[in-house]
């Protein structure tokens with residue numbers, strides 16, 4: 081059996097295999113680039129959403145939270161917090177921090193104006209509406 085496996089067979093497997101996976105990689109790249117724009121909600125980016133992102137960045141929310149999986153793992157995922165809690169809860173939650181509840185991690189108090197809170201909510205709504213192919217799989221994030 082081992083004599084039957086020649087150098088040229090090994091070479092053909094190497095080149096054939098490489099070519100197959102290069103073509104597969106190219107096909108998947110083209111597929112991704114076609115699918116992503118169809119799923120985009122970039123046309124719903126309003127100045128309010130942009131303002132909300134600024135507030136989000138200024139106060140380093142990502143330093144504790146994740147947003148669609150990116151960020152720090154100290155506090156809950158917020159990519160789907162809009163569905164989970166809704167706008168009124170999000171605003172009053174931020175206003176009433178820290179809770180001081182024993183045994184729970186605490187979120188600091190941020191002194192935000194009504195306009196900043198509304199913008200943050202608009203930003204979190206927008207991120208919630210990104211088509212992430214059903215990820216995360218449950219509303220608790």
Ligand code: HEC
Nearest residue numbers: 139140141143144155156161170173184185186187188190
């Ligand atoms: C120092 C860490 C820290 C920072 C910074 C922080 N948070 Fe939090 N946040 C927390 C913790 C911890 C919780 C969960 C507390 C609990 O469940 O008792 C939380 C919870 C929340 C919740 C409720 C989530 C849910 O599922 O009910 C929202 C909304 C939220 N944070 C928004 C924000 C926003 C917006 C910012 C930026 C302005 C921010 N957080 C910055 C620590 C942080």
